[in-house]
Amino acid sequence: xxxxxxxxxxxxxxxxxxxxxxxxxxxxxxxxxxxxxxxxxxxxxxxxxxxxxxxxxxxxxxxxxxxxxxxxxxxxxxxxxxxxxxxxxxxxxxxxxxxxxxxxxxxxxxxxxxxxxxxxxxxxxxxxxxxxxxxxxxxxxxxxxxxxxxxxxxxxxxxxxxxxxxxxxxxxxxxxxxxxxxxxxxxxxxxxxxxxxxxxxxxxxxxxxxxxxxxxxxxxxxxxxxxxxxxxxxxxxxxxxxxxxxxxxxxxxxxxxxxxxxxxxxxxxxxxxxxxxxxxxxxxxxxxxxxxxxxxxxxxxxxxxxxxxxxxxxxxxxxxxxxxxxxxxxxxxxxxxxxxxxxxxxxxxxxxxxxxxxxxxxxxxxxxxxxxxxxxxxxxxxxxxxxxxxxxxxxxxxxxxxxxxxxxxxxxxx
Numbered sequence: 370x371x372x373x374x375x376x377x378x379x380x381x382x383x384x385x386x387x388x389x390x391x392x393x394x395x396x397x398x399x400x401x402x403x404x405x406x407x408x409x410x411x412x413x414x415x416x417x418x419x420x421x422x423x424x425x426x427x428x429x430x431x432x433x434x435x436x437x438x439x440x441x442x443x444x445x446x447x448x449x450x451x452x453x454x455x456x457x458x459x460x461x462x463x464x465x466x467x468x469x470x471x472x473x474x475x476x477x478x479x480x481x482x483x484x485x486x487x488x489x490x491x492x493x494x495x496x497x498x499x500x501x502x503x504x505x506x507x508x509x510x511x512x513x514x515x516x517x518x519x520x521x522x523x524x525x526x527x528x529x530x531x532x533x534x535x536x537x538x539x540x541x542x543x544x545x546x547x548x549x550x551x552x553x554x555x556x557x558x559x560x561x562x563x564x565x566x567x568x569x570x571x572x573x574x575x576x577x578x579x580x581x582x583x584x585x586x587x588x589x590x591x592x593x594x595x596x597x598x599x600x601x602x603x604x605x606x607x608x609x610x611x612x613x614x615x616x617x618x619x620x621x622x623x624x625x626x627x628x629x630x631x632x633x634x635x636x637x638x639x640x641x642x643x644x645x646x647x648x649x650x651x652x653x654x655x656x657x658x659x660x661x662x663x664x665x666x667x668x669x670x671x672x673x674x675x676x677x678x679x680x681x682x683x684x685x686x687x688x689x690x691x692x693x694x695x696x697x698x699x700x701x702x703x704x705x706x707x708x709x710x711x712x713x714x715x716x717x718x719x720x721x722x723x724x725x726x727x728x729x730x731x732x733x734x735x736x737x738x739x740x741x742x743x744x745x746x747x748x749x750x751x752x753x754x755x756x757x758x759x760x761x762x763x764x765x766x767x768x769x770x771x772x773x774x775x776x777x778x779x780x781x782x783x
Contacts, residue, residue, distance in 0.1 A: 379612060382639050383409065389429070390645040396426040397645065409615070414623045414635060415649045420455045420594065427644050428458055442643065457594040458644045466640045467596040470610055472505035474600055478562045478585065482506040485532045487560075489513055489539025489547060490567060491762055498524065508535070515543055515757075525550050534560045537582065540567040542755075542763035545574050545706060548581040558582060564589050564600075569693065569765055573700045590671070594646060595638050599671060606658070608668040614638050616669055617648065618657050628659045631691070633678070634671070652677050654691060680766040684741050685715025692766040695745075698736050702728055708755050711768040716746035723752045 390397035400413050420427065442458055486508040500510040511534070513524045525547060528534075537544065537560050544565055551558050563578050563586045570588050578586045590599040590607060598616075599609045609616045618632040619625050626632040634655040638646040654677070658670040681689040692709060699707065704721060711717040719730065730747045737745045757763055 379615070379639070383615065383637065386637075386639060386642065386645060387412070387647060389642060390647060393429040393431070394427060394645055395430070396423055397647070409637065409648070410617065410619075410625050412648050414619070414633075415647060417455055417650065417652060420457070420649075424456050424458070424644075429643055429645070455594065457641075457646075459641065460643050463596065463640055463643070466613060468504040470597045470613060473610070474589070474597070475505050477600075477602075478587070480506070480536060480561050484508055484535025484561075486510045487513060487528065487534040487537045487539075487547070489515075489537065489543035491540065498527075513547075515546065521546060522550065529554075529556060529558065533558060536560055536562055536564065538564040538566065540762060541565050541570045541574050542568055542706075542765075544578055548577050551581055560584050562587065566591065567762055569696070571696060571700055571765070573704070590674075592651060594649065595636055595651070596640060598636060602662060602664040602666055604662055604664045606662045606664065606666075606670045606672065607674055608662065608666050608670055611668050613640050616657065616671070618655060623648075626656075628657045631656045654678055654681075677764075680764065680768060682709070682711050682717060682766065682768055683714040683770045684743050684745065686743060687714055688741075690741060692768075694740060695737055696765065698733055698740065702730070702733050704728055707765075708763065709766045710756065711766075711770055714770055715744065716748065718748050718750050720753050720755055721749060721751040 387397075387401070391401045392398070396419070401407075404412070442460060483506050486502075488510050496512050498512055500512065502508055502510055509532075511524075511528045511532075513521070513528060515521055529551075537547065539547075544563060558581070560582055562584055563582055565575075565578075565586065566589045570586075575586055585603070587601040588607060589597065589601070591597040595614060597610070598614045599607050601607050615637040617625055617635045617637075618628075618630070619635055620632050623633075623635075631654055634651045634653045635648045636646070636651060637648055653674070655671045655674045658672040661667070662670055680692055682692050682695060683689055696709070699709070699719070706722050708720040709717045710720060721728070728749070730749055734745065734747050737747070755763055756767060
């Protein structure tokens with residue numbers, strides 16, 4: 370299994386990156402002014418708000434004329450599912466490093482060097498149904514759209530009538546959509562691996578995917594800005610590829626918390642020098658596990674991974690809580706597909722498929738209330754459409770409470 374080969378090498382790369390950022394990047398020249406030989410945890414946190422509003426200042430200039438570098442640059446734009454989209458500038462070297470990480474994942478899963486790749490992720494406008502890619506192997510990509518943007522059934526029929534997938538990758542809700550289609554069509558689809566990203570993979574959905582496709586199902590973690598960062602091993606532990614992205618878990622003040630304690634997940638990318646990301650706040654909540662993994666990898670493990678801060682639910686008293694314990698309680702009811710939508714503190718709307726309309730939520734409500742230590746109400750709403758992002762992402766939890774509170778504060782200060 371993979372692991373950190375040389376801590377000294379990573380420290381040297383980090384030192385060089387910070388020195389480069391201080392010298393060549395306007396934002397860091399100002400942010401690090403007066404800070405010399407500081408440890409990583411003493412450097413300022415880079416937030417998505419800064420990335421959104423000061424992207425030009427985060428770009429490296431070339432000495433001596435201090436112009437932007439004259440080389441091939443790609444602009445990647447985030448989905449905006451956690452707010453306004455942000456832009457990240459990348460070079461071909463970034464793409465090569467990410468391709469190397471993808472090859473590492475393929476080798477761990479013992480995937481062949483060629484095959485058919487069913488891509489059920491978030492698609493950009495104009496993306497063709499079929500693409501051929503040679504990195505990390507010669508794969509034909511089938512970019513299958515969701516039912517939310519005009520695809521799904523017809524495209525599933527065309528793809529599965531032509532080939533059988535070697536790898537299936539995509540958002541958890543999209544993977545479930547395909548699995549249900551395969552089951553209803555009585556098809557035998559046996560890929561080498563299923564990779565889930567973008568959305569939290571619930572135990573119920575994981576079980577469905579394992580039963581349907583009869584292959585390893587692994588979560589992968591990454592972002593547009595950071596690229597591929599972590600993936601699950603055969604033991605189900607989410608290992609950060611710490612030779613390329615350095616993880617930290619910090620409190621609200623940016624101070625590192627002890628291992629095993631949940632907090633803000635921040636990464637320093639050793640991949641990006643055109644637009645350095647030093648202590649970049651992902652917007653997610655996680656903890657770094659204390660003990661090592663039995664799989665043999667020495668890479669650090671994110672556990673528990675609690676998902677986005679923006680998805681936190683609020684009790685009646687105003688206490689924010691991670692939604693994933695609540696989701697695990699809902700999962701035990703046997704509900705196959707749902708979305709939790711909170712519009713006021715102390716309660717949430719549970720949007721269900723019509724097939725789950727008969728589920729009694731009384732026991733579920735009582736267990737959630739006992740866990741929280743105060744009453745929490747669930748309101749069942751079957752047959753109402755799920756709420757998707759503009760890019761087709763289905764967030765399992767949506768909370769509008771924090772947004773409402775922010776608006777009230779803004780009104781009070783006017």
